[in-house]
Every structure is written in C-alpha cells, then in structure tokens.
Amino acid sequence: GIQVEQSPPDLILQEGANSTLRCNFSDSVNNLQWFHQNPWGQLINLFYIPSGTKQNGRLSATTVATERYSLLYISSSQTTDSGVYFCAVRVLTGNQFYFGTGTSLTVIP
Amino acid sequence: KAGVTQTPRYLIKTRGQQVTLSCSPISGHRSVSWYQQTPGQGLQFLFEYFSETQRNKGNFPGRFSGRQFSNSRSEMNVSTLELGDSALYLCASSLPGQGARETQYFGPGTRLLVL
Numbered sequence: 256g257i258q259v260e261q262s263p264p265d266l267i268l269q270e271g272a273n274s275t276l277r278c279n280f281s282d283s284v285n286n287l288q289w290f291h292q293n294p295w296g297q298l299i300n301l302f303y304i305p306s307g308t309k310q311n312g313r314l315s316a317t318t319v320a321t322e323r324y325s326l327l328y329i330s331s332s333q334t335t336d337s338g339v340y341f342c343a344v345r346v347l348t349g350n351q352f353y354f355g356t357g358t359s360l361t362v363i364p
Numbered sequence: 365k366a367g368v369t370q371t372p373r374y375l376i377k378t379r380g381q382q383v384t385l386s387c388s389p390i391s392g393h394r395s396v397s398w399y400q401q402t403p404g405q406g407l408q409f410l411f412e413y414f415s416e417t418q419r420n421k422g423n424f425p426g427r428f429s430g431r432q433f434s435n436s437r438s439e440m441n442v443s444t445l446e447l448g449d450s451a452l453y454l455c456a457s458s459l460p461g462q463g464a465r466e467t468q469y470f471g472p473g474t475r476l477l478v479l
Binding site: 345 | 397399401406407408409412419420422452454456466467468469470472473475
C-alpha cells in the first residue's frame with residue numbers, strides 16, 4: 256500500500272513562531288486532507304488540498320502532486336495550535352484513506 | 365448541522381468480552397468509515413459502509429465487523445476482545461458522489477480499554 260510519512264515527528268515552538276510541516280506520499284493521489292487532532296482526540300478538518308495552495312487565517316497549505324508532497328504552514332503559532340497534525344491521502348485506484356504518521360506540535364507560552 | 369456523534373465515549377471491557385460501538389453520521393451523509401488509533405500503529409482504516417453495504421475493508425481480523433442501517437447510522441463490533449484492541453476508535457462520515465472531492469468529517473471517538 257501507499258506510504259505516507261510526515262516530518263518532523265515532534266516540534267516544540269515558542270508562541271508566535273512559524274512552522275512548516277511536511278507530508279510525503281509514495282503514490283499518486285486524488286484526495287489529500289490535513290487534520291488537527293486536539294488533546295481530547297477529536298480530528299478537525301483543516302484543508303482539502305489535492306493540489307495547489309490554500310489559506311485559512313494563520314494556516315496555509317500547499318500540495319505539489321507531481322512531486323508527491325504537501326506542506327502545512329502555521330504562522331504566529333498559539334498555544335491552542337498544540338496537538339497532532341495528520342495528513343490523509345486517497346490513491347487514484349482505491350477508495351480508502353491512508354493517514355500519515357503525524358507531527359506532534361507543542362506551542363509553549 | 366450536528367456533527368458526527370459516537371457512543372459511548374469511554375468503555376472498559378475485559379479480555380474475551382465483545383463490544384459494540386455506535387456512530388451517527390452528519391445528516392445527509394451516507395458513507396461511514398471506521399478507524400482504529402493506537403500509539404504504536406497510528407490511524408488505521410477498519411472498514412467503510414455506504415448504503416448499508418461494506419464498500420472497503422482494511423487489514424483487520426474477522427473479530428472486527430460492522431454494519432450500517434437504513435438511516436446511515438453504523439455500528440462496529442469487536443468480538444473476543446484482546447489487550448491489543450485497546451485504542452481510540454474513530455468514525456468518519458462523508459457525502460459520496462463528490463468523486464475525489466469526498467471529505468471526511470470525524471466524530472469525537474470512543475476510547476476502549478481492554479483489561
């Protein structure tokens with residue numbers, strides 16, 4: 256099956272700092288989503304972004320499908336940004352979603 | 365619109381027992397997927413149901429089963445529980461028919477502890 260790897264696995268930031276999270280995938284995909292899992296386990300949709308660039312407030316994401324990677328940018332981080340960030344992809348030939356290994360972000364005041 | 369709901373939120377069982385978890389999708393969503401999340405294996409796909417039929421299945425033993433009702437609510441069942449089944453079980457609903465644009469929305473999860 257497809258391999259979905261995220262880096263870095265762990266990240267500690269001072270409040271106000273910027274960060275870039277990366278998601279690499281090993282096969283062509285037709286769907287890519289970024290999620291934030293809060294400390295209570297709830298997965299929250301951030302972006303649907305199989306290609307191109309999108310922005311939503313302090314967050315933005317870019318997917319370069321031809322090179323099989325996606326980036327999530329967090330600017331001016333806040334303590335509420337803490338949690339685990341996952342990317343999930345669906346391959347062209349299948350229906351199920353495959354989740355990445357996650358990046359655990361801790362923002363300290 | 366109400367989000368995806370899952371019941372119960374927490375559950376403690378002993379080895380050998382069975383358990384049933386429930387998921388109610390967002391109104392109008394007809395596809396329900398189940399995932400298991402553990403610290404060691406991450407988020408793994410269990411199965412997906414659409415219109416009361418299993419559409420996809422992950423690599424889990426037959427002890428894990430599910431079903432979907434005519435109102436799109438779904439249940440998953442785990443029989444003969446093992447310690448390794450302790451996990452957060454997440455349900456996601458989506459609106460099929462959007463092709464590749466299908467977006468999954470997750471419930472809060474059920475935390476299962478097997479003693």
